[in-house]
Structures are given as structure tokens and as C-alpha cells.
Amino acid sequence: MSMQPNIDFTLSTAPQVYEWLRDAILRGELPPGSRLSETEIANQVGVSRQPVREAFIRLTSDGLAEVRPQRGTYIRRISVSAVLSARLIREAVESDLIRMLAEQADDRLLARLDQEIEEQSVAVARNDAETFVRLDDRFHRLLAVAAGQEAVWEVLEGLKSQMNRLRYITARTFDIQKLIGQHAEIVEGLRNHDPALAEQAMRRHLRELLNDLPEISRSRPELFIP
Amino acid sequence: MSMQPNIDFTLSTAPQVYEWLRDAILRGELPPGSRLSETEIANQVGVSRQPVREAFIRLTSDGLAEVRPQRGTYIRRISVSAVLSARLIREAVESDLIRMLAEQADDRLLARLDQEIEEQSVAVARNDAETFVRLDDRFHRLLAVAAGQEAVWEVLEGLKSQMNRLRYITARTFDIQKLIGQHAEIVEGLRNHDPALAEQAMRRHLRELLNDLPEISRSRPELFIP
DNA sequence: TTTTATTTACTAGTATGCAAGTATGCAATA
DNA sequence: TATTGCATACTTGCATACTAGTAAATAAAA
Numbered sequence: 001m002s003m004q005p006n007i008d009f010t011l012s013t014a015p016q017v018y019e020w021l022r023d024a025i026l027r028g029e030l031p032p033g034s035r036l037s038e039t040e041i042a043n044q045v046g047v048s049r050q051p052v053r054e055a056f057i058r059l060t061s062d063g064l065a066e067v068r069p070q071r072g073t074y075i076r077r078i079s080v081s082a083v084l085s086a087r088l089i090r091e092a093v094e095s096d097l098i099r100m101l102a103e104q105a106d107d108r109l110l111a112r113l114d115q116e117i118e119e120q121s122v123a124v125a126r127n128d129a130e131t132f133v134r135l136d137d138r139f140h141r142l143l144a145v146a147a148g149q150e151a152v153w154e155v156l157e158g159l160k161s162q163m164n165r166l167r168y169i170t171a172r173t174f175d176i177q178k179l180i181g182q183h184a185e186i187v188e189g190l191r192n193h194d195p196a197l198a199e200q201a202m203r204r205h206l207r208e209l210l211n212d213l214p215e216i217s218r219s220r221p222e223l224f225i226p
Numbered sequence: 227m228s229m230q231p232n233i234d235f236t237l238s239t240a241p242q243v244y245e246w247l248r249d250a251i252l253r254g255e256l257p258p259g260s261r262l263s264e265t266e267i268a269n270q271v272g273v274s275r276q277p278v279r280e281a282f283i284r285l286t287s288d289g290l291a292e293v294r295p296q297r298g299t300y301i302r303r304i305s306v307s308a309v310l311s312a313r314l315i316r317e318a319v320e321s322d323l324i325r326m327l328a329e330q331a332d333d334r335l336l337a338r339l340d341q342e343i344e345e346q347s348v349a350v351a352r353n354d355a356e357t358f359v360r361l362d363d364r365f366h367r368l369l370a371v372a373a374g375q376e377a378v379w380e381v382l383e384g385l386k387s388q389m390n391r392l393r394y395i396t397a398r399t400f401d402i403q404k405l406i407g408q409h410a411e412i413v414e415g416l417r418n419h420d421p422a423l424a425e426q427a428m429r430r431h432l433r434e435l436l437n438d439l440p441e442i443s444r445s446r447p448e449l450f451i452p
Numbered sequence: 453t454t455t456t457a458t459t460t461a462c463t464a465g466t467a468t469g470c471a472a473g474t475a476t477g478c479a480a481t482a
Numbered sequence: 483t484a485t486t487g488c489a490t491a492c493t494t495g496c497a498t499a500c501t502a503g504t505a506a507a508t509a510a511a512a
Contacts, residue, residue, distance in 0.1 A: 014465080037493070038493085047466080048466060049466095050467065053495090054279075054280070054465095058283060058287055061288070068494085069238065069493085069494055070492095073493090073494080088319070088322070089319050093319065151307045151308060151311040152314055152315060154311075155311055159381060240495075263463075264464070274496060274498070275464090275497085279464085296462095296502075297503085298464080298504095
């Protein structure tokens with residue numbers, strides 16, 4: 001592994017190791033199928049095996065790692081069905097939220113959303129896919145918060161982890177311009193206070209997010225569970 | 227605590243301790259706010275602190291426990307907003323699933339669902355609320371499986387844990403007869419291949435599940451996060 | 453009596469040693 | 483050459499010792 005974490009030894013180390021590993025996994029730095037080792041990570045970080053072990057347990061709970069007793073700990077390969085499930089759930093929930101929001105969207109919110117889309121356009125102009133992924137997340141989060149359902153978004157965040165790994169891996173193959181256009185359609189639905197229109201735009205948007213999944217799973221089978 | 231777990235020492239003990247505690251929490255045997263202790267549980271089970279500690283970590287990941295360093299481990303009180311979020315997500319997802327299912331429901335499935343409802347009626351006739359909770363879970367799960375989305379249901383299971391604790395606590399206050407009637411309405415929607423009808427029945431059903439939440443949170447504030 | 457220190461008995465966090473299972477390379481054998 | 487047996491070096495699971503922090507009871511002082 002490349003980087004070294006910044007451990008603050010005045011705080012508990014286990015959660016810090018967890019955060020560090022989780023970030024590395026989601027960013028694709030630790031690719032699916034990688035083999036970890038309690039001892040190895042412990043030496044690298046400068047702590048004992050114990051906190052590392054606890055971090056592994058939490059990663060396993062998240063579905064990001066897999067402990068094979070007496071064999072080793074591995075970064076979980078991506079499950080296509082888990083990714084599709086996460087997408088389906090996102091579509092169901094976010095289309096409900098956007099319909100709620102269409103009835104109550106005010107000018108202040110609409111202005112803020114226009115501004116977000118503007119920022120996204122800047123990112124695409126600079127061909128900065130990674131920034132766009134971050135902005136895209138913020139856009140969807142903002143919609144949930146505006147609907148008064150921030151807690152719902154926090155739950156979705158956890159589910160999205162599998163999708164996020166995929167997005168980082170494939171960040172360069174997105175047709176970002178198209179996605180931004182879809183964001184604009186969603187906002188138009190809100191502006192017209194048209195729940196059905198906003199919902200349809202949202203569903204279309206989220207359905208296309210994984211359009212390239214079949215191709216990726218064909219070209220990079222090592223990332224996926226067979 | 228009352229019961230003792232059945233530990234199979236030829237298998238890993240940590241997961242068994244986890245399952246045991248999780249079950250006790252969901253059933254309300256370990257009520258919200260209870261104080262646990264690694265040492266105490268370890269002695270009771272007959273293992274060292276280590277596997278118990280690992281079980282606590284997983285329970286914390288599930289949002290069922292809360293470790294306060296150097297102070298103790300507590301069963302998390304129920305967060306009303308978390309319960310409401312879980313309900314909203316369930317409604318969004320299950321109404322999408324039921325709409326998908328309405329187009330493809332065959333006689334075999336409908337017969338099976340009728341049979342499930344029959345079983346539920348038997349439970350209510352015996353005034354067996356706990357069995358009904360289990361059957362209710364199975365009914366909704368069956369719908370997800372029939373829609374070809376078992377993986378989606380597995381995800382919902384995790385979210386439902388907060389709702390489930392509440393259900394066990396309040397099992398006696400439910401108007402079970404009414405819930406069974408709503409199940410029947412859902413099945414009628416499927417039988418008529420009417421997605422809109424099935425969806426409306428499902429939404430009504432899931433909205434009423436928490437009707438008594440305000441009253442419970444008033445009468446038993448010790449179970450909830452303020 | 454009230455307030456302040458101090459002791460004592462807890463808690464979880466971490467380090468470490470040992471046990472048991474697994475993979476791998478090498479040597480002996482067919 | 484191909485296969486088997488074994489030594490060795492791993493892996494994680496668990497038990498234990500120790501640390502540091504917390505809380506509450508107790509003792510000392512005002």
C-alpha cells in the first residue's frame with residue numbers, strides 16, 4: 001500500500017485505522033481482491049494487531065472486507081447484484097423525496113440548485129471527473145436535506161459505498177455532460193412544481209448511472225464476484 | 227440478563243455471542259438504555275473479553291449498541307428520526323417492488339400469498355402477536371423475493387432493526403386484524419394486475435405501521451433518544 | 453455540616469503470547 | 483516426471499496482562 005495514515009495517539013487508534021482503510025477502499029486505492037494482513041497493517045501504522053483487527057471487523061460489517069479465518073483478510077470484490085440493489089433503492093427513495101420536494105420548492109432552493117449545476121459545469125469543462133463525483137453526491141444530498149430528510153440520506157450513504165467504489169474506478173468513462181443535463185431536468189421539474197416531471201427525470205437519471213456496468217464487469221472481471 | 231447462550235466451542239465464538247446479543251436486543255430482552263459490560267458478558271458466556279468486545283463492535287455498527295470509552299457499553303435508545311427514516315425508505319422501496327410485481331404476478335404466487343394471509347388470521351385468532359410479527363416479516367419478504375429482489379430485502383432487513391425493536395415492545399397494542407386486511411388489499415391489487423391499486427394499498431399499510439409511535443414515545447420516554 | 457482530596461473499584465483500549473488452521477516450498481518416493 | 487509427506491512460515495481467533503480513564507465511596511479538612 002502507498003500512503004501512511006496520520007494517527008493521533010491521544011485518541012483511540014482503532015477508529016482511525018478504520019477510517020483510513022475505508023477511505024482507501026472506496027477510492028480504489030485498495031482494489032477489490034487485495035489481500036490484507038493484521039500484522040502487516042499493524043506494523044505499517046505502528047500499532048498492535050488489536051486495533052487493526054477491530055477495524056477489519058467494522059469493514060466486514062460494511063461489506064467492504066471479508067475475513068477468511070486462518071487464511072487472510074481480503075478486500076471484497078464488488079457484487080453486481082448488491083450494486084443493482086443499491087441503485088434500485090436509491091431510485092425508489094430519491095424519486096419519493098423529489099416528489100415531496102416538488103410541492104414545496106422555493107426560489108431560494110432553486111437558486112442554490114442552479115448554482116450547484118453551474119459548479120458541475122465548471123468541473124466538466126476542466127475534465128475533472130473526480131470533482132464531479134463529489135459534486136454529484138452533494139447535489140443529491142442537498143435535495144434530501146431540502147426535503148427535510150437528511151437522516152434518510154445518511155442511510156443511503158452507507159448503501160452507496162458499493163456504487164461509489166465503482167464510480168471511482170470508472171470516473172473517466174462517464175458522459176458527465178449528459179448527467180448534468182439530467183440534473184437540470186430535475187431542477188426544472190421542481191421549478192414548475194411538477195412532481196411527476198421531477199420524478200421521471202430523477203428515475204431516468206438514476207437508471208442511466210449504471211449503464212456501463214455490464215461493459216465494466218466484462219472488461220475487468222477481477223473486480224467482481226463471479 | 228436472563229438466558230444463557232448455547233455456544234458451540236468448535237466454532238468461532240465471537241459471531242455466536244453477536245447473534246445472541248443481537249437477538250436479545252431486537253426482542254427487547256435487553257431494553258434500550260441497558261448497561262452492558264465486556265467482563266460481565268464474558269463471564270456469563272464463559273469466554274474471554276475479546277470475543278465479546280468484537281460482538282460489541284458489530285452491534286455498534288448496526289446502531290444497536292453504543293460504546294462509551296472507559297465508561298461502559300449501552301444498548302442504544304431508539305431514535306425516532308431513524309425509525310421514521312426506515313419507514314420512509316421501506317415505503318418507497320416496497321411500493322416500487324409491488325408495482326413491478328403487479329405486472330407479473332401469477333396464480334401460483336397469489337395462492338401462496340392467500341395462504342400466508344390465512345396463517346396470519348390463525349395467529350390473530352390465537353391472539354399471538356409475536357407470531358404475527360414474524361409472519362408479517364415473511365409476507366413482505368415473500369413479495370420482494372417474488373419480484374426477483376431478494377437482495378433488496380436483505381438490505382431492508384438491516385434498516386428495519388430499529389423498527390423491529392419497537393414492534394416487539396408494542397406487539398400487544400397493534401390492531402392486527404386491520405393489518406391483515408391491508409395485506410389482503412395488497413394481494414387484491416396483484417390479483418387484478420393493477421399496479422396503482424397495489425401501490426396505494428402498500429403505502430397505506432406502511433404508513434399506518436407507526437401510527438402509535440407518538441403515543442409510545444410519550445408514555446415510555448426512557449426508550450428513546452431525547 | 454459541607455466541601456475537598458483521596459482511595460478504590462470499576463470501565464474500555466491496547467499489546468502480546470499462544471493455539472490452531474492454512475498455504476507453500478522442498479525433499480523423498482513411486 | 484509426478485506425487486506424496488513434511489517442515490516452515492504464514493494467517494486469524496482467543497486469552498491474558500497491563501494502561502489509562504471514569505465514577506463513586508470514603509476520608510480529611512474547612
